[in-house]
Amino acid sequence: MRFDTPATTNPIDRLRIIGQPVDRIDGPLKVRGAAPYAYEQHEAVPNQAYGWVVGAGIAKGRITRMDLDAAHAAPGVIAILTTENAGPLDKGKRNAAPLLGGPEITHYHQAIALVIAESFEQARDAAQRVQVAYAVEEGAFDLAEAKAEGVGPSKDSPDSKIGDFAKAFAEAPVQLDATYTTPDQTHAMMEPHASLAAWDGESLEVWTSNQMVAWAHQDLAKTLRLKKEQVRIRSPYVGGGFGAKLFLRADILLAALGARLAGRPVKVALQRPLIANNTTHRAATIQRIRLGAGRDGRLTAIAHESWSGNVEGGEEENAIQQTRLLYAGANRLTGTRLAHLDLAEGNAMRAPGEAPGLLALEVAMDEMAEKLGIDPVEFRILNDTQEDPEKPDRPFSQRQLIECLRQGAAGFGWDQRSAQPGTRREGRWLVGLGMAVGFRNNLVDKSGARVRLDGEGIVTVETDMTDIGTGSYTIIAQTAAEMMGVALDRVVVRLGDSSFPASAGSGGQWGANTSTAGVYAACVKLREQVAQALGLNASDADFADGMVRSGERSIPLADAARDGALTAEDTIEFGDLQKRFQQSTFAGHFVEVAVDAATAEVRVRRMLAVCAAGRILNPKSARSQVIGAMTMGLGAALMEELAVDTRQGFFVNHDLAGYEVPVHADVPRQEVIFLDEVDPTSSPMKAKGVGELGLCGVGAAVANAIHNATGIRVRDYPITLDKLLDRLPG
Amino acid sequence: MPIPDTETSSRTPAPDPVPGDVSLARLSLRVNGAVRELELDTRTTLLDALREALRLTGTKKGCDHGQCGACTVLVEGRRIYSCLTLAVMHEGESITTIEGLGTAEALHPMQAAFVKHDGYQCGYCTPGQICSAVAVLEEIEAGIPSHVSESLDAVRISDAEIRERMSGNICRCGAYANILDAINEVGGQPA
Structure with a gap:
């Protein structure tokens, strides 16, 4: 059809x-x-062996020697897969770095071997006996340092210039020029990447945990130089993905190669401490935003530039995407620059582009509203647009952003917000309200x-x-x-x-x-x-x-x-x-925080999202998508950060103890309102998406609430208490 | 004991294994009411004994390091991270996993409440959340205080008590607010 x-x-x-x-x-x-998830398919095929993945201990360089003798001699070992015995491999269309490294290493914890044994314990034990010597090469790991070398624009994200930004900005009576940073983040879905592979002659069957079966199918066949007809992929239950399981990853490839080498089915789960550095992550950004407005609060000049880094073949984090569409303004400039980094591949994590982009833009809007002395909700309403600001003959199919903001403000009690930051105190708590716009395109x-x-x-x-x-x-x-x-x-x-x-x-x-x-x-x-x-x-x-x-x-x-x-x-x-209609989804996010006046501990007290996203196909599961995304947004604002070791070139906190995500005690009651909407341009279902919309803007609303509570503006995420502590009011 | 020089020790290869050197142990566990006799590599965690040896895959492995809570089961009625304990440490003990809480025909009230309140999304942390939730209500009932209890003598169910006690079970999908509603329904506190 x-x-x-x-x-x-x-x-x-x-x-x-x-x-x-x-x-x-x-x-x-x-x-x-x-x-049954991927690693649990006991009934699928008999005689399954266990694989343990060995990750590279350096970020960049070469393996000079790999001594497998002790590992081979360990009890229960069936085979050890490396590039030496993997056979010729192609690379998937959607992979930047090779999934099986060696002798060349292009990122830390890149898989370099799979130890296959009769039991999980034996495979793990033997893997500790693999001895690897490396010749380490210098690499680039620090975005702030590599930024100057950034190249761009890419063909997917060309610079966009409308009107004369420089002139309009220079002439604007009210200006903002601010730089924001967002850190590397990891998806941290609960189920690790996992696969079971079994060969029948030249045919391969894989049970895996993957979001995009057709992509994995295509890229696994390509990597193994098989015809697609020879490969079958099944992914009936996926224990979370958030973008981590969009692509063919090492678990699938190593299980397939390992099973071929071992001559029997092999299952592999990426060990949790490998995942952050072995797989993809959301790349850090440095974003500069300049806004110019008249005293009436109307934006006349908008510029958003973003820098990120990636491995060879990787793409930029497109943090400027929403800025091209969200607010009116005659003079506009947006662009991305990409620097080379030797960290693991940066790629999509829930709401790629908009999630980090709105963390910056929606704080900039809050800062601008403050400079103008206009309420942040009213400032956004004043600058609403019903058509693509770059192509005014192209209307939005539906755009109920103003209604989201009006309903949200009324429902949340926005009128209780003090325009003067740092003035609402409840015992030891400094209390503040913040809001931000959520925006994500419908694809x-x-x-x-x-x-x-x-x-x-x-x-x-x-x-x-x-x-x-x-x-x-x-x-x-x-x-x-x-x-x-x-x-x-x-x-x-x-x-x-x-x-x-x-x-x-x-x-x-x-x-x-x-x-x-x-x-x-x-x-x-x-x-x-x-x-x-x-x-x-x-x-x-x-x-x-x-x-x-x-x-x-x-x-x-x-x-x-x-x-x-x-x-x-x-x-x-x-x-x-x-093309004829700009199809997007919108939200108004409202957050109340309390900040401990002595310790700067931040507690989120209330959250509300009002969403306009086309027809809601199941209000119960859609609401769950949104509250889950709000929770992830709370994490982005307050705690989530992959810490980069810029000397050795890896993410240090690469497990669920070091990489903090929100837990029960962090999350308050959350409210979600879906506006009545159908969008006949989107599909016969007249629906759009909500799963990423729910995340977009949430972190900025938290940041803005912290500012309202304390008067402190933090432009570097996450907003941990060390960034507040020495600046707390009285 | 002197602290070993980590520089050196990390470079010392593991001792050569003796071929065929696997330390096996026989043990008996009472799992979901049935006695199960096992012969296991002594390094096998309780989690892997359940998932791999007994093929009770309802208990999940999220991190294998005691960081996420997906592997929570009840041992002798108390919740425990099954990845952080060896199976051989539980000789003769009674283990309840998610498979032992309810059946397809008759869900445990906590399981039914999770369905009703959409207390999950991907479902991977869910068995651990449910086992933990069942134990949390029993702990509150038994008057065991937590960090947020207002008094050591009068422990009562509240949102704060539930949130505090459930914080060892991560749900990356972020179903926390719905899980709270489910636990409140079973615990008798109005949602």
Whole structure:
């Protein structure tokens, strides 16, 4: 199905099942621990051996000698994989650094060996006996130092210049010129990257934990120089991803190579202390923002420049993305520069670009509002735009940002905020309110599904889409139930298998809208087949309550499959509506913090997000996406930072003890309001995404609340108490 | 004992193993009510004994270092990180895992509350959260105080008590507010 004109009324609009806050259909399995993740596929194949990954102990250089004798001699060892015996390898289209290093090492903890043994304990023990000698080379590890060498712009993110920024900024009566930094961050999903691989002759089967089955399929085949038909990937349950599992990573490749070498199935989980340096991370940024405004508060000049670093072949962290679209202003300048760093590859983490970009921009907006003496909410409303500021003939499909802010301000009690920072005190606590705008684009990509109706009236959906906690199983079932007019428990959803039609996968908050749109397309075809089988007119047939009705006739749906199951497959493909309309999602984030006047400990007390993101397919799971993202935003503001050892070139705090993420005690009650919205330009579902929107802007709202509480402006994240302690008021 | 020179010791290779040198131990665990006889490498953690030897994969491995809580199980009725303890240390003891709390037909009230309140997303930390939550309510009931208890003698369920006691179980998806609602429902505190 080609989607190239805005959607009109369709069966989804009935909202009998879709749009309802139903419990997750995979919930009963998950609360019993009965959903098998990648490392838990004991039943898949017999005789599984265990792999332990050895990571490089240097950031850059060469392996000069690798002594494997002691490891080989250790009990239970079956084989040891290195580049010496891995055979010829290509590199996946989406990988920058090689997943198996040696002799050349391009980043710390790059995998250099897989020790395969009969048991986990034996593999771990033998791996400690691997002796490696290196010739270390100098590397670049410090972004602040490498920044001057930054090159750019890249073809994906060209500089953008509208009007005459320099002149407008120079002439602006009120100016801000401030630099912000955001640190490297790691996804820290709870399930480590893990894979089980088994060969049958020249065919390879992999059970893994991956967000994008089609990408992993393609890149694994390419890396191993196999045909895609020789490779099957399954990823039925994913214990969190946040971007970490978008790509083929070392666990999959090493399991596949190890299984070939060992001559039996091998399973591999990346050890937790390897993950931060072995895999991808969100790259640190240095961002300079200049804003110029008239005394009336209208922005006349906006500039946002961002520097980040990456390995050879890696891309920039596109932190300026939102600044091109978020506020009005006639004179604009945005651009990114990329420096070479020899740290692990920087790549997508939840809301890449906008998450760090808004940490800077939305604090800059707060600072500017303060300079202007205008309330921060009103300042943003004053500078709202209903069209792309760079291309004024291109409207937003929907833009309810002002409504998000007005409702949020009213609901949160924004009027209790003191405009004068550092003036609200409750005992030992300094109390402040902060807000920020959340913004994230709606992305679409083609997505396929197969739907089958059997003689029992059961509808089975198959697509390689994944559920990484987002609720895909449930909203896909709701979509099929709505389209076919059956109860939710009459739908079976099977996901995450490369033998199913390729979906858009889970990333960029596009998964919900596009994967359900693919299911919609397949269901439209199945409805036609059903109508034909029943001798009804497809165009006026109504599918409801397990019956198909047309005119005077009403026939059980299952009758259509009496002589054999009916199967339909289709892929939704998108035309140019994305070009004609700017499709984005919006939020107003509001936060109250209390800062200990003596210790500078920050406690977040209340959080509210008001979101406008198209049709909400399941308000219960969508709300969970948003509160989870708000929690991650709290972490970004207050604690999350991969500390770089700029001499040795690695992230020091590379485990869940050193890399702090929010825990129960950090998180207050959180409120989420979804504005009533449908976006007919996005898909037949009229939905957009919320999973990344919920994160965008949250950290800045926390930072702004801390400023309101203390009068201290911290421009370097995370806002740990050492950055506040010597500047606390009285 | 003198502190070893780390520079030197890190360069000393591990002693050569004796081929076939695996130290095995027989042990008996009572898992979810059933006695299970095992012969295990003595280095096997309780977590790996459950997941690999007994194939009870409901208990999760998130970090293997006692940092995340995904491996929480109940040993003799008390919650414990099963990755931080060796299986051989639990000879004859009673272990309850997520598989022992409820069944598909009859979920444990805490499991049902997690479904109702959407107290999870990816589901990977969930069994550990649920085991921990069940134990937390028992600890409060038993009057065991925590860091946030206002008095050592009068320990009562509250949001603060639950948040404090659950803080050894990380949920990166950030379902904390919903998990709190689920625990409150089972614990009898209005959400």
